[in-house]
Amino acid sequence: GAGVSQSPRYKVAKRGQDVALRCDPISGHVSLFWYQQALGQGPEFLTYFQNEAQLDKSGLPSDRFFAERPEGSVSTLKIQRTQQEDSAVYLCASSHTGLAGYNEQFFGPGTRLTVL
Amino acid sequence: AQTVTQSQPEMSVQEAETVTLSCTYDTSENNYYLFWYKQPPSRQMILVIRQEAYKQQNATENRFSVNFQKAAKSFSLKISDSQLGDTAMYFCAFSSNRDDKIIFGKGTRLHILP
Numbered sequence: 001g002a003g004v005s006q007s008p009r010y011k012v013a014k015r016g017q018d019v020a021l022r023c024d025p026i027s028g029h030v031s032l033f034w035y036q037q038a039l040g041q042g043p044e045f046l047t048y049f050q051n052e053a054q055l056d057k058s059g060l061p062s063d064r065f066f067a068e069r070p071e072g073s074v075s076t077l078k079i080q081r082t083q084q085e086d087s088a089v090y091l092c093a094s095s096h097t098g099l100a101g102y103n104e105q106f107f108g109p110g111t112r113l114t115v116l
Numbered sequence: 117a118q119t120v121t122q123s124q125p126e127m128s129v130q131e132a133e134t135v136t137l138s139c140t141y142d143t144s145e146n147n148y149y150l151f152w153y154k155q156p157p158s159r160q161m162i163l164v165i166r167q168e169a170y171k172q173q174n175a176t177e178n179r180f181s182v183n184f185q186k187a188a189k190s191f192s193l194k195i196s197d198s199q200l201g202d203t204a205m206y207f208c209a210f211s212s213n214r215d216d217k218i219i220f221g222k223g224t225r226l227h228i229l230p
Contacts, residue, residue: 003160021187031119031216033216033217033218035218040223041222041223042120042207042209042220042222042223043161043207043218043220044220045217045218045219048216048217054218055216056217058216085173089159091161093161104163104166105163107160107161107162108160109158109159109160110159110160
């Protein structure tokens with residue numbers, strides 16, 4: 001496929017469980033972004049990779065959130081010891097390179113995480 | 117810190133009418149970009165239109181146009197000849213010229229009625 005893909009599309013976790021969310025960016029895109037979208041809200045930035053380097057993780061809400069992109073392609077967002085407030089849609093986006101103004105970010109369909 | 121405010125949580129218009137979605141923002145930056153994104157019920161976010169702050173001319177993309185008022189920090193989206201497929205959440209967004217992240221507003225849910 002030509003677009004950004006994410007898996008799983010839906011995830012239900014019990015409070016305290018660890019979850020891993022996967023993002024496959026558009027082939028050749030250097031930059032990869034994670035956003036968190038709570039119900040009825042706009043997306044909020046979590047973290048940004050350029051190739052395998054995590055250049056900005058200022059939006060990660062706690063040390064329970066961890067993201068990686070070890071080979072500069074696929075990325076995984078991991079949430080440890082999930083809490084109910086982690087329930088949200090997690091969006092992944094990719095672009096040719098950084099600087100959002102210059103390069104359009106293409107978004108995936110998101111993973112809806114529900115923590116019970 | 118930059119903020120983006122959308123004061124209209126929800127709007128409804130008849131098909132073929134023109135609708136304007138409002139957005140204001142706050143920043144101390146001089147060079148930046150503004151965006152309108154569309155998020156249909158299927159949830160995939162799509163860029164509708166982009167405006168560079170240093171350009172005075174308002175951006176247009178077919179039926180979509182913006183009214184960019186830099187001094188007032190206002191960035192409204194006009195949809196002409198609205199279509200049923202325009203039904204979606206619309207997010208106004210901001211990005212600094214020196215930054216990678218996009219800052220989104222809370223969105224306006226737009227319903228196009230047949």
